[in-house]
Structures are given as structure tokens and as C-alpha cells.
Amino acid sequence: MIAVENTILLLLAAGRSERFGDVGSKLDEDFLGKPLGLRVAVTLEDMPFKERIAIVRACGIDYSQHNFTMLRNDDPVGDMASSVRRGVACAKERGADAVLFALADMPRVTAAHIHRLFDAATDTTCVVSSSDGVTTKPPALFGSERFDHLLTIQGDQGARDMVRAGRHVVTAPAELIDVDTREELEELRALIHSPAAITRAVARRSD
Numbered sequence: 001m002i003a004v005e006n007t008i009l010l011l012l013a014a015g016r017s018e019r020f021g022d023v024g025s026k027l028d029e030d031f032l033g034k035p036l037g038l039r040v041a042v043t044l045e046d047m048p049f050k051e052r053i054a055i056v057r058a059c060g061i062d063y064s065q066h067n068f069t070m071l072r073n074d075d076p077v078g079d080m081a082s083s084v085r086r087g088v089a090c091a092k093e094r095g096a097d098a099v100l101f102a103l104a105d106m107p108r109v110t111a112a113h114i115h116r117l118f119d120a121a122t123d124t125t126c127v128v129s130s131s132d133g134v135t136t137k138p139p140a141l142f143g144s145e146r147f148d149h150l151l152t153i154q155g156d157q158g159a160r161d162m163v164r165a166g167r168h169v170v171t172a173p174a175e176l177i178d179v180d181t182r183e184e185l186e187e188l189r190a191l192i193h194s195p196a197a198i199t200r201a202v203a204r205r206s207d
Contacts (some may be wrong), residue, residue, distance in 0.1 A: 002121040002143060006097035009049040010087035012138075013104035014057035014073035017190055020123045025059035026134050027104050029185060032192065036179060037061050039107035041068065051094055054104075055083040075160060079161060081153045088101050088142075088150045099147075102139045105179045107188075109139060117141045120167050127159075127166030132173040 013027055023137025034042065037059050041052075045066060052068050054063035063070050071090060075082035084101070091099045098121065102109065113130065117139060120128045124143035129136045140163060153159055170207060179185045 002098045002118060004118060004194050005048050006050055007100055008091040008096040009100050009106055010042060010046045011054040011102050012083045013059055014055045014083045027059040030189055031107050035061050036107055037104035040102050040109050041066050041161045044111055053087055053090055056158050081155055085151055088147050092147045098141055098143045100141050103178060108177050116169050120169050127162050129163045129166060131168040132171045132176050132178055136168055137176045
């Protein structure tokens with residue numbers, strides 16, 4: 001079993017926000033009184049990770065105020081794979097048993113779901129990802145025996161084959177909403193107090 005205390009949380013917050021518009025970083029946009037990119041960090045603040053590392057590029061959030069080490073991703077490609085490699089290299093240096101990847105643009109993730117990912121992790125060979133019942137998604141947990149492979153990934157495909165072959169923990173689709181566009185953020189703001197409406201919105205995005 002993988003312990004939270006021996007796992008490094010890697011918060012991926014270095015996206016280019018290209019689909020969101022010319023705003024610098026979508027993660028700085030307000031969501032329920034906090035920057036969008038801070039919601040999941042605050043949600044998981046009571047979990048006793050070995051270390052918390054935020055991989056950043058353009059957002060203005062000071063994650064160090066929330067007990068994160070901040071690492072810049074200055075890779076010229078700047079895709080998610082480059083952030084993964086940067087974070088995993090750091091986790092390997094620190095002797096972590098596992099890494100938990102979370103995306104800063106997924107504000108609805110709960111600590112209860114993260115605990116369920118750990119419950120499904122058997123040893124340091126583990127690959128445990130989230131699922132909405134149809135598609136695998138972050139957050140995802142990788143044991144240290146997967147680090148060397150993660151350090152080789154390139155492009156948007158990243159670790160998808162490894163994730164597909166791993167274990168999947170299903171949760172409500174509304175918990176795994178990621179915000180890519182301004183319209184999606186406005187829709188989530190409007191629907192946040194209506195669970196049934198959020199479910200309908202998720203269904204429309206899946207069509």
C-alpha cells in the first residue's frame with residue numbers, strides 16, 4: 001500500500017490557457033472567491049503529503065503561501081508532458097514512493113476521491129487514475145517504479161497507455177470537470193449550486 005506521507009503531490013499549473021483566451025492564465029480567474037487554480041490545492045491541504053510541488057509558468061498564484069515548492073516549466077514546448085517530466089525528476093531526487101498528479105484547472109476534485117485512489121494503490125508499481133465511468137482522467141497516482149518511464153514521455157499522449165492498463169477509480173463526472181474555456185468557467189459558476197444542472201452540463205460535453 002502507498003502511504004500519503006511518502007507521496008509527493010504534483011500540481012500541474014503550467015498550461016498555456018490557449019483555449020481560454022488572452023488572459024495570461026485562466027488559473028488566476030475567480031472561482032467562488034478564490035483563484036481557479038487554487039481550489040484543488042486548498043481542497044487537499046489537510047492531506048499529509050511528503051511534499052507539495054506546483055509546476056508553474058504564467059499564473060500569478062503564489063503557491064508557496066500554501067506549503068508548495070514552486071518549480072517553473074520553461075520548456076519551449078510547454079506541454080503537459082514537459083511538466084510531468086519536471087515534477088517526476090524532482091520526486092525521484094527526493095526518494096518519494098509515489099507521485100499524485102492533480103490538474104490546477106479541476107476545481108471540483110475532493111479529498112475523499114483522492115483517498116480512494118490511495119486505497120486502490122497496492123505497491124510502488126501502481127498506476128491508479130480517476131474515471132467518470134467512461135474516460136480515464138487525472139488525478140492519477142503513479143508508484144516510483146513507473147518514474148523512469150514517466151521521464152521519457154513526450155507530447156499530449158503522455159502516459160495514456162500506462163493509465164489505460166492501470167486501475168481506475170470511478171467518481172461522479174461533475175467531480176472531474178476541467179475548465180478549458182471561458183464559457184466552461186461561466187457555466188460552472190452558474191451551475192455550482194445545482195448538482196442536477198452540473199450533471200446535464202457534463203452530459204452535453206460528453207456528447
